[in-house]
């Protein structure tokens with residue numbers, strides 16, 4: 023164990039890295055990123071990490087107000103600024119766009135960026151609903167452009183560490199390895215895979231279902247079908263793999279994920295409370311819970327039950343949501359809790375897992391750069407009844423902190439995004455089968471993941487007695503229709519009763 027002073031220095035280093043205070047030189051021809059929205063989230067999710075990612079550079083920013091865009095560009099040393107998002111998209115020297123806008127506008131502007139030939143990194147939740155996610159991803163496939171949801175937490179070594187402990191199957195967002203024997207396929211097999219950055223030093227990636235994820239890409243273990251090889255078969259294989267229990271906890275029995283934001287954090291004018299911007303706790307915090315559950319425990323759970331607490335004065339926007347999940351034909355149970363009205367003082371994001379041979383608790387899985395712990399308690403089993411069976415004899419608890427090698431989630435997110443944009447760009451005009459396959463698998467992996475998460479989120483809203491969120495354009499149209507409709511007529515398709523639990 024390092025002495026406290028050394029720990030403090032390491033933590034200082036991590037925070038300095040997070041803030042982009044120690045810039046690194048740019049690689050030749052970095053991916054040129056344009057930022058939509060002169061916002062705080064763009065500062066810490068894109069501008070600060072870009073200072074430390076050699077393969078990416080923020081070259082332009084757009085805001086609805088040109089003066090604000092200019093001020094923001096000056097403050098952050100960005101070369102060009104625009105007073106409209108359209109103008110940013112018309113910039114031929116922008117390769118990729120970061121969409122950091124309110125939820126109800128994600129799909130619209132991600133689609134506009136794709137139409138303009140730009141790759142997209144879009145904030146979570148990917149779109150307002152599943153239907154919109156399908157449309158945007160179909161467009162990305164047609165255009166041959168990367169379109170990724172910004173689930174930054176998954177890029178950190180902590181996520182790989184958890185997956186390796188649990189023996190998680192390779193998640194949908196991790197493309198299957200390129201098995202072509204062409205020269206560039208062989209080269210890409212030697213190069214670090216999409217997830218290479220995840221493998222934390224000192225974290226031993228075990229053999230077993232989670233190994234592919236933890237080891238950073240590579241082949242899907244156990245011969246599980248990859249994306250495009252039959253989603254149903256893949257789902258069944260995922261659950262079978264988890265239950266086969268290659269992980270430290272043995273076969274998994276339950277996974278609970280919560281993301282709780284204290285009520286003091288977002289004032290009443292915040293976008294998260296606005297129906298017309300696809301607000302709500304499920305959208306904001308629940309999307310993380312569902313994504314983490316899907317990634318760690320296996321694809322395609324179903325929502326069994328959900329309940330929402332509506333925001334004061336709203337029949338649509340949820341201040342909190344909780345729900346239960348199941349996987350067909352499996353004893354594994356899932357549950358989640360998402361809140362924007364948490365009574366606690368500090369935000370909390372926690373993963374709790376129980377298996378036949380132990381339990382795991384992980385704190386702060388969203389922002390591990392600021393500190394987290396992973397506590398694993400396992401029981402040795404009596405030999406009687408066969409190996410690994412019988413009653414528990416001894417209990418061991420280990421606690422580890424997995425901060426990673428000094429960079430935060432957003433650094434890892436931008437690094438992988440830039441690398442994958444390069445892969446997709448290389449495939450453009452290439453006749454090399456391996457290069458084309460690698461790019462195609464990247465696009466497919468993002469498409470599957472985004473659509474699956476939005477589908478589950480929609481299902482949670484329905485189970486809670488609410489409707490999937492509307493896009494901002496749909497909400498505007500619904501509001502106009504409501505204004506024209508005779509008194510008493512029900513015209514708002516997003517309205518629902520919810521289940522009032524508080």
Ligand SMILES: NC(=O)C1=CN([C@@H]2O[C@H](COP(=O)(O)OP(=O)(O)OC[C@H]3O[C@@H](n4cnc5c(N)ncnc54)[C@H](OP(=O)(O)O)[C@@H]3O)[C@@H](O)[C@H]2O)C=CC1
Pocket residue numbers: 058059060061062063064067084085086087090122123124125127145146147172174292293299306
């Ligand atoms: N990955 C992460 O860690 C985080 C992700 N997020 C996600 O980022 C997105 C933005 O959230 P957040 O930054 O808190 O939101 P903000 O309220 O700060 O809005 C972000 C930007 O949206 C633009 N915008 C465009 N149209 C509107 C509109 N009609 N009303 C309000 N703003 C508008 C504004 O840009 P302009 O400058 O053009 O005016 C604003 O700067 C959300 O989807 C959220 O889920 C948020 C926080 C953390």
Ligand SMILES: O=C1OC[C@@H](O)[C@H](O)[C@H]1O
Pocket residue numbers: 283306307369388
């Ligand atoms: O992405 C996010 O992460 C942190 C939360 O506080 C925030 O609400 C959310 O948008």
